[in-house]
Amino acid sequence: MEKKMNEKLVNEAIAGSKEAFCSLYGEYKDGLYRYALYRLGDPAEAEDAVSDCVLAAWQSIGSLRSSRAFGSWIYRILSNCCASRIRQMISSRDNLERVYNEGPGSSGGRSRSEYPSSLSTELSEALSILKDDERELVLLSVIGGLTSTEVSEQTGLTPGAVRSKLSRSLAKMREFLS
Amino acid sequence: MSKDREYIKEKFDNDGIKAPESLSEENMLRMLEAADNSEQAAEAPAAPEAEKTTAPETEKTATPVAVKPASAEPSAEKEFKGSKRRMRPVERRLIAAAAACIVAVFGLGGYTALMNKAPDTGASGSELYTFRNETEIRRTVNSIYPSSSSPLRFLHRETVEDYDDNTLQMYGSDTETEMSEMPSDAGENAAAPSGDAKTLGSSQNGKSSPSHSETYLQVEDVDEADIVKTDGKYIYYVTKDKEVVILSAKNGKTEKLSVIGNSGVENYIQDIYLKGDTLVTVGQFYKDDAERPDSGIVVYDISDRRKPKAVSDFSQSGDILTSRMVGNYVYIVTNDYVQRGGRFVPMCGSSDSYSPLPASDIKCVPDPKTASYIVLSAVDISSGKQSASCTKAVFGASNEIYCNDHALYSASNEWDQESGNEYTRIARAKLDGADVSFDATTRVRGQVNDQFSMDEKDGYFRIATTSSRAGMDVNNLFILDKALKETGKVTGFARNESIKAVRFMGEKAYVITYQAIDPLFVIDLADPADPRIEGEVKIDGFSTLLVPLGGGRLLGIGHATGDNGYGGEYASGLKLALFDISDPSAPKVLDSKEYKDMSSPAQSDHHALTVNTDDGYFAIPYDIYHYLDVEGGDDVVTIEDDLIIEDAESAESSLSDAEDADGASEEPQDSHEAGVLVFSAGDKISTIDQHALEAAQLFRSVCIDGWIYALDAKGEVYSFRPSL
Numbered sequence: 001m002e003k004k005m006n007e008k009l010v011n012e013a014i015a016g017s018k019e020a021f022c023s024l025y026g027e028y029k030d031g032l033y034r035y036a037l038y039r040l041g042d043p044a045e046a047e048d049a050v051s052d053c054v055l056a057a058w059q060s061i062g063s064l065r066s067s068r069a070f071g072s073w074i075y076r077i078l079s080n081c082c083a084s085r086i087r088q089m090i091s092s093r094d095n096l097e098r099v100y101n102e103g104p105g106s107s108g109g110r111s112r113s114e115y116p117s118s119l120s121t122e123l124s125e126a127l128s129i130l131k132d133d134e135r136e137l138v139l140l141s142v143i144g145g146l147t148s149t150e151v152s153e154q155t156g157l158t159p160g161a162v163r164s165k166l167s168r169s170l171a172k173m174r175e176f177l178s
Numbered sequence: 179m180s181k182d183r184e185y186i187k188e189k190f191d192n193d194g195i196k197a198p199e200s201l202s203e204e205n206m207l208r209m210l211e212a213a214d215n216s217e218q219a220a221e222a223p224a225a226p227e228a229e230k231t232t233a234p235e236t237e238k239t240a241t242p243v244a245v246k247p248a249s250a251e252p253s254a255e256k257e258f259k260g261s262k263r264r265m266r267p268v269e270r271r272l273i274a275a276a277a278a279c280i281v282a283v284f285g286l287g288g289y290t291a292l293m294n295k296a297p298d299t300g301a302s303g304s305e306l307y308t309f310r311n312e313t314e315i316r317r318t319v320n321s322i323y324p325s326s327s328s329p330l331r332f333l334h335r336e337t338v339e340d341y342d343d344n345t346l347q348m349y350g351s352d353t354e355t356e357m358s359e360m361p362s363d364a365g366e367n368a369a370a371p372s373g374d375a376k377t378l379g380s381s382q383n384g385k386s387s388p389s390h391s392e393t394y395l396q397v398e399d400v401d402e403a404d405i406v407k408t409d410g411k412y413i414y415y416v417t418k419d420k421e422v423v424i425l426s427a428k429n430g431k432t433e434k435l436s437v438i439g440n441s442g443v444e445n446y447i448q449d450i451y452l453k454g455d456t457l458v459t460v461g462q463f464y465k466d467d468a469e470r471p472d473s474g475i476v477v478y479d480i481s482d483r484r485k486p487k488a489v490s491d492f493s494q495s496g497d498i499l500t501s502r503m504v505g506n507y508v509y510i511v512t513n514d515y516v517q518r519g520g521r522f523v524p525m526c527g528s529s530d531s532y533s534p535l536p537a538s539d540i541k542c543v544p545d546p547k548t549a550s551y552i553v554l555s556a557v558d559i560s561s562g563k564q565s566a567s568c569t570k571a572v573f574g575a576s577n578e579i580y581c582n583d584h585a586l587y588s589a590s591n592e593w594d595q596e597s598g599n600e601y602t603r604i605a606r607a608k609l610d611g612a613d614v615s616f617d618a619t620t621r622v623r624g625q626v627n628d629q630f631s632m633d634e635k636d637g638y639f640r641i642a643t644t645s646s647r648a649g650m651d652v653n654n655l656f657i658l659d660k661a662l663k664e665t666g667k668v669t670g671f672a673r674n675e676s677i678k679a680v681r682f683m684g685e686k687a688y689v690i691t692y693q694a695i696d697p698l699f700v701i702d703l704a705d706p707a708d709p710r711i712e713g714e715v716k717i718d719g720f721s722t723l724l725v726p727l728g729g730g731r732l733l734g735i736g737h738a739t740g741d742n743g744y745g746g747e748y749a750s751g752l753k754l755a756l757f758d759i760s761d762p763s764a765p766k767v768l769d770s771k772e773y774k775d776m777s778s779p780a781q782s783d784h785h786a787l788t789v790n791t792d793d794g795y796f797a798i799p800y801d802i803y804h805y806l807d808v809e810g811g812d813d814v815v816t817i818e819d820d821l822i823i824e825d826a827e828s829a830e831s832s833l834s835d836a837e838d839a840d841g842a843s844e845e846p847q848d849s850h851e852a853g854v855l856v857f858s859a860g861d862k863i864s865t866i867d868q869h870a871l872e873a874a875q876l877f878r879s880v881c882i883d884g885w886i887y888a889l890d891a892k893g894e895v896y897s898f899r900p901s902l
Contacts, residue, residue, distance in 0.1 A: 018210050026203040033197035034190065047200060054206045055213060087577075087591075123189055142187050158740075158750065161775075161803065170182035177189065 075144035401503035403449030417893035473498035494526035580632035633682035681724035692720035730760025799876035
């Protein structure tokens with residue numbers, strides 16, 4: 001059904017059809033935007049990240065090895081786009097929060113008060129109790145739908161580590177939410 | 179566990195978040211088409227750097243369009259003046275595309291005129307611009323925030339009028355004069371001591387045989403603030419609650435003597451400095467009605483450790499980026515984003531004399547990209563009075579700072595909308611005790627990794643960057659003279675890899691790049707006009723911190739990497755590597771050690787490295803997560819899946835509904851171990867003690883008289899004596 005359709009679109013996109021690429025993107029856009037918004041906490045930044053991602057994805061569509069891997073592939077690109085936006089933001093903010101909330105060297109999430117009201121406060125607060133890397137796992141897995149192996153490729157953790165961290169993070173979030 | 183997952187997923191699914199119209203398929207299609215067009219257009223008439231084989235290079239002195247007040251409003255841009263905070267990339271790219279099309283017709287001149295909305299402050303180069311009046315300033319600002327309904331009311335008319343039209347001074351013709359005053363023996367204190375360093379540490383040399391560790395520094399005698407300091411008798415550290423605790427420490431026992439808290443002002447302490455009986459907190463203050471905090475310091479007299487006494491304070495607007503302490507002077511750098519409403523110049527001063535920075539102290543980088551200032555202050559902590567401080571600002575932004583005892587270099591990422599290239603904007607300030615002044619700027623291709631990517635020696639500034647070329651990372655090293663003019667460079671090395679660590683040591687630079695393996699490059703900088711790669715050695719994993727050891731050896735601290743079974747790699751633990759660099763043309767790996775599943779804050783923050791010069795060992799806090807192996811799961815499946823096609827169903831299915839396997843259905847029974855890793859690095863790397871502690875995540879350790887004290891996230895202190 002949908003999958004077959006997507007596969008066809010991916011193949012057309014790889015063959016050079018921007019239209020196919022964009023309709024494929026349309027299938028994912030809400031998820032991509034949601035991911036970026038929760039990751040970055042700022043609608044404008046999220047918008048920038050998604051459009052950076054679309055451009056980067058189109059330019060490297062040739063590197064998409066399997067027509068079925070589109071989902072994890074585009075989230076991987078988006079994750080990198082978000083990371084580079086965070087790098088730009090991090091130098092100026094959150095140093096304070098970062099050191100203690102996420103530990104040194106984390107990539108600078110925002111404190112919960114900085115999440116704009118358009119985000120689900122409940123969810124963003126639940127996410128804010130997580131460390132940066134945990135948050136990334138949750139977002140990639142739950143919103144992006146990546147498997148733990150795909151997440152491990154993206155994050156550099158072992159698949160086992162991804163599963164453990166993820167289950168712990170999800171449990172923490174649930175506890176917070178209920 | 180999968181229940182948790184379903185529960186959370188449902189919450190996300192019902193959060194009502196949808197991609198905005200600007201991200202519609204149609205708009206994305208337009209953007210992609212525009213991008214194509216602009217590429218084609220750019221190829222035709224003028225493709226500035228695109229055709230050169232050695233990709234990155236410093237910006238040549240630009241040929242800026244003659245200074246003129248904003249003339250033609252770009253017609254293309256008007257369409258996009260919506261209610262948004264600023265142009266989205268989509269819009270920028272569409273504009274660029276539209277403009278590029280016009281280039282094709284009218285040539286470059288027409289293009290420049292068309293895009294020249296704001297006063298041209300020197301465009302991309304190192305040319306300097308002096309605003310003639312506030313109208314030009316406003317246009318510059320508006321060019322960054324193009325929307326007339328921008329929420330950022332950057333310039334308040336009444337405030338503007340407080341300033342004379344001509345008092346804004348830019349990097350002007352006086353630059354040369356100022357620069358000629360720069361000391362020429364600049365490099366003496368730069369970076370680590372070379373080769374024959376007497377001790378292990380780089381920063382401890384010359385200190386009077388401390389029986390305690392000190393914060394690990396990039397530049398000797400240029401102190402960096404950290405969350406912990408010790409003087410051998412006491413430990414001072416910042417807790418999770420942003421308070422400073424003063425402990426006495428002797429023979430492994432500690433006693434809490436006092437706490438410096440949020441006395442009066444809301445003061446969120448981030449880091450501290452220590453100098454004799456003076457303790458300086460660095461952090462953020464919330465002023466009465468301010469939406470955002472200001473940053474600054476409070477100076478405490480701690481001659482009575484039980485009764486610290488605040489003696490002075492200083493703050494300035496903006497978010498703290500970093501700080502340094504040289505002698506009695508603390509240098510503070512903030513990024514001050516321009517506020518909605520009200521204030522449009524930086525503020526600074528002590529709490530009773532907080533006031534706007536005079537326009538004469540504000541300069542502007544060419545073609546600023548963000549509505550913010552880099553604010554730099556020098557504060558004399560021995561007097562602490564405002565009169566002993568000096569603040570200067572540059573309209574621009576900063577990401578990383580390199581600082582020695584007489585100059586501070588700010589590096590900020592810039593993206594050139596027209597070429598799509600990444601640059602680093604460099605702005606330099608002279609430091610002379612309480613006197614600071616920004617005196618030069620330029621930009622180079624690529625972006626820096628961290629503060630260690632920069633260095634100055636003998637008046638030459640050296641900077642290593644990673645840039646993107648045809649979608650592939652390449653790496654560069656530039657040498658700039660006192661006027662920040664390029665004298666030499668090495669470009670385009672380590673294709674498809676990016677810089678992970680750099681260390682400058684005198685006339686050599688050591689650069690670690692990484693993609694799959696980790697080459698250490700030795701770059702000879704002896705001739706500033708002709709830096710060249712002298713040697714390289716490859717090793718698995720990659721270092722993120724390089725520590726000169728003396729005796730022709732170099733220690734790398736970083737990540738071990740493992741094969742993930744399908745051609746990729748993942749970080750699998752901590753790795754220590756010991757390099758022999760005595761023959762720069764043939765560096766060797768003397769030894770390396772991997773600690774599986776271990777991670778340490780020292781992998782990303784050099785302050786977490788403790789050097790015990792007395793006993794000749796290093797200590798770093800670590801964490802190990804022991805993960806249970808689970809049978810089944812998605813591992814097997816998705817490994818094949820990734821090898822292409824067959825089982826991507828499982829990936830797909832995870833998009834639609836929660837899959838049991840992936841949600842980690844096992845109860846987590848993993849264990850976590852925190853501790854301090856003590857090791858020596860002589861001819862080999864030897865683990866002295868992997869000391870597990872009943873602690874949450876550890877951040878730092880310090881050494882006093884043979885004892886190691888470790889601090890965890892909760893502010894608990896653990897001590898032990900490593901068996902040597």
